[in-house]
Every structure is written in C-alpha cells, then in structure tokens.
Amino acid sequence: FAAALIELGVGRGDRVVIYMPNMAEAVFAMLACARIGAVHSVVFGGFAAHNLALRIDDAQPKLLICADAGMRAGKVLPYKPLVDAACDEARYAPPKVLIVHRGLDQELNLKPNRDVEYAPLRARHQGAEVPVAWLESNEPSYILYTSGTTGKPKGVQRDVGGHAVALALSMRTVFDVGPGQTMFSTSDVGWAVGHSYNVYGPLLVGATSLLYEGLPIHPDPGIWWQLCEQYQVRTMFSSPTAIRVLKKYATAWLKKYDLPAFRWLFLAGEPLDEPTSHWINDGLGKPVIDNYWQTETGWPVLALLPGMDLKPVKFGSPGLPNLGYKLRVINDASGIDAEPGEKGILTIVPPLPPGCLTTIWHDDSRFLSSYFEHFKDLLYNTLDWAVRDEEGYTFILGRTDDVINVAGHRLGTREIEEAAASHSGVAEAAAIGVQDALKGQVPVLFVTLKQSLDEASSRHETTQQIQQKVVEMLGAIARPARTYLVNSLPKTRSGKLLRRLLTALAENADPGDLSTIDDPAAVDEISKAL
Structure with missing residues (x-):
C-alpha cells in the first residue's frame, strides 16, 4: 500500500484523507501513511458529503482513499457518490482518488484522470519493500476532526513520539493487553478510539486487533460474543449505547459462547447508566470498567488501571487521574478549585502528557482560545462538568459547551x-x-x-x-x-x-x-x- 501511495505522488508531510468503513484496507492505508511520513486524516464513513468536503478543504490532501461501498445489516452503502459530491463541493479537492473496489457497488463510476483503482496498483507493487521515513518525535502523525461550537470542525493534530509512548503505556496499564493477546474495539476507525485502540495501540505492543464492520445484532445479537470466542479476545472496548442495543435481546445470547480468555469489558464515550452496567455485568459475568477521555487527549484521562493496580470501582465514576495527568475541578463562578462534591469544570494542568493533541491543524490561535483561555490560571479546559469526591474519584456530568x-x-x-x-x-x-x-x-x-x-x-x-x-x-x-x-x-x-x-x-x-x-x-x- 505504501508503494502505491508513493506512485501516486504522496510523500512526507502530505495529507491523505481516508473515507472507508471498518475494513482491513482502511488500516493498511493508515499504516502506509505512517510508513512514508504522510499525515492521514480518517473521516467517519457515516458523514455526508458536505462534512467530508469541509475536512478536505481544511486538510488540503494530495490523495483521497475510499471504498466503493460499506455494509450495514446486510445493506450496501455506496461511498463513491458521496466522495464525488464532496470533491465537487470542496475548494481544494485532491488531484487523485484511490478506490478500493470491494465489488459491492455494481454501478461504480470512475472519473477519468482522477480516479485510480487499488487492485492493479497492489498487483504491481506486490512484495515491494518501502523504507521507513524516520520523523522527529513532534512531527504530525495524523489529523482527526472533531465537532466544535463554531460549526467548523477542529482538526486535532497528533504527534508521532508522544502518541506512541502513551498508547504503548495505556495498552498495558489501562487495558491490560500485551504481546500475543487479542483486543476487540468495536469503534469505527474514523473515531479517536478507532485510531488509538483498533489500530495503533494493539500493534505497538504486539497484540492482535479485531475489526468488525456492521451492527452488534447482525446477523444475530450474539455475533460479538461469537467473535470473542473464536479469536480468544482478552479485552473488549465498546460504548454504553451498543450495550443498550443488545439489552433489548435475551441474555441467552451473552451466555451462548465460551469466553475463557475474556477478562475485561471497557465502556466509554458517554455516561454509563447503572441498569445497563448491571445487565451486561450479570450477563457476561465479567468486570465492566469505565474510563474517560476525549478525541483531543487520544488516550484515557480517568482510569482504574487494571493492568497495573486495579482501583476499586465506584459506579458512575470513570476513576482516578491516569498516569501523566494532573487534574483540577474548577468552580466556574469563583475560578478556584471546587470543594469535594461541588460541581465544577474538569481541567488538566499543563503540560499535557504525551499522546494529547499538540495543536489544531493550521490554527494555533484556535487551539489556545478553545482550550486554554477560560481561567486566570493556565489550564486545559475539557469543557466537561465534573464532581470529585473525597477520595479523588471524578464523576463526569456533561458538556459545558454546545x-x-x-x-x-x-x-x-x-x-x-x-x-x-x-x-x-x-x-x-x-x-x-x-x-x-x-x-x-x-x-x-x-x-x-x-x-x-x-x-x-x-x-x-x-x-x-x-x-x-x-x-x-x-x-x-x-x-x-x-x-x-x-x-x-x-x-x-x-x-x-x-x-x-x-x-x-x-x-x-x-x-x-x-x-x-x-x-x-x-x-x-x-x-x-x-
């Protein structure tokens, strides 16, 4: 894949937009960019053409990589027409579009002089050895866009060295996964969890990563647990919403498969309600571990560290400050530290630990105004309300912004x-x-x-x-x-x-x-x- 990118003119520092479902070639594309020093920007395949166009214009890519289509609940979802519409709308449309044709879209139309199919390139470069482009540790590895309050998405910029250090550490300490073990993150590769724990984190520690394209109830509500049995999954990372979907079905699906290797179920991305937590815990008979982080941080801010020294679980709290994070809860009215049990805004005391965003892509001023200019002290504002108890456990209450x-x-x-x-x-x-x-x-x-x-x-x-x-x-x-x-x-x-x-x-x-x-x-x- 890296050789194909080079043939298409992609080099160190060039941006590559990836618009694909949860498929192996999406990971290959990300790793190929890392290999040659290009900066990838993966866009969630569920976004419409306008959203894709906004990200194209901000990243100004040399290449866009897409699949012909994705699959969801047995239904074909064409991607290429959305790519065409986005390129028509964008001011800085890429000169080339590389298409991984899965044979799903029978009406695939190629644009002359722009669109290139991946299969012939792959055949031409089969077995090619592409040398690694060694980067300085602070150079950008990728851009990942997250919604802001202004309407224009923010391009979270991640570095190379700190990113690798944080993910390698968290795989062991937070998620308790090491060489030869298997992690199943149900996220799409287009989200931060997908970047960190579908792709880079497991591979950095020599673990296997399991990708799944589709719904947790198709072809039946036991598909995830079937995969966990088949591939001996040790740690699974999902969301409360996915578990609430499964909760509509009989608990027999949770007990149908033998899961001797299964050790932990991590849920994050939104608040976990108590009934859902008890339902999945009782059904699987496995520990359910919360954690809290953001696209901007790239790895958990609050955690219980089961891979190092599991802290007692307090329902409703993602845990205690993770390694490298110094946190304060600030009273919004007074600007001083909130008392235990008092609502405030969760902040991180700079410097941000390795793995966090280094800036907003091509917009340092927005980076400062979005995160660092809200308090008299220099603090990173998570923009989340929180309460901390007497023992230091933090409870997340919701967003402060729109x-x-x-x-x-x-x-x-x-x-x-x-x-x-x-x-x-x-x-x-x-x-x-x-x-x-x-x-x-x-x-x-x-x-x-x-x-x-x-x-x-x-x-x-x-x-x-x-x-x-x-x-x-x-x-x-x-x-x-x-x-x-x-x-x-x-x-x-x-x-x-x-x-x-x-x-x-x-x-x-x-x-x-x-x-x-x-x-x-x-x-x-x-x-x-x-």
Missing part, C-alpha cells in the same frame, strides 16, 4: 443549525441535545420559518424536508429526533439564544432564572410546541 454526544459521537449544535438553515424556508434554527435512554443524547431542533404554515400537512412536509437537509449535509447520525416549528425562539435582550432554556423545557426541568429573556411569550410558544 456539543451533543449522540451514542459517543460528538456533534456541534452550530453545524446542525447551519444544515437546517440551508432549507430555503427556514429563518432561524436552534439545536439542543436532550437525554435519551438508548443513545445518551439525541438532537432536537426548533425552527422558525420565513413564512408561517397553517395546514398540518404542509407543516409535516416541511419538517421532513428540514430533517432530510440535516441528514444530507451531516449524515444520519445527526438526524434530529424531533423537529418543532415555532413562531419565535427564546433569546436574551442582547440577542443570545437561550439553549439552556430550550433544554430545560424539553426535559421538563426547572428553566431557572428567566430575568434576561427578551420575550417571555417565547417560553409559552416552546412549551406549547412540546
């Missing part, structure tokens, strides 16, 4: 609002995240129209069109669970949208102080719509 966590996937409210506002009939849109029993949070959208609609059929049709706009621009993961057409949105007298109020009303919670609201009638308007 980012929604849908089944472990971060979505900016701004990007959802911009997608909705692209509908010609929309005057203004406000997106919030509300609690959901399955996904943790789901997007809910409030929209004002340029012209009011009286007929119920017209309102329903418009609502469907708006939701489809969001899906077209951001992907199905961003589809609003509910969309409400209203006459006005609640704002302060200075014109700031009161998302806090919308969230409180949607969740039947106390909206708090409304003294700054410009039009109190807007509250009744929202309540009536709900």
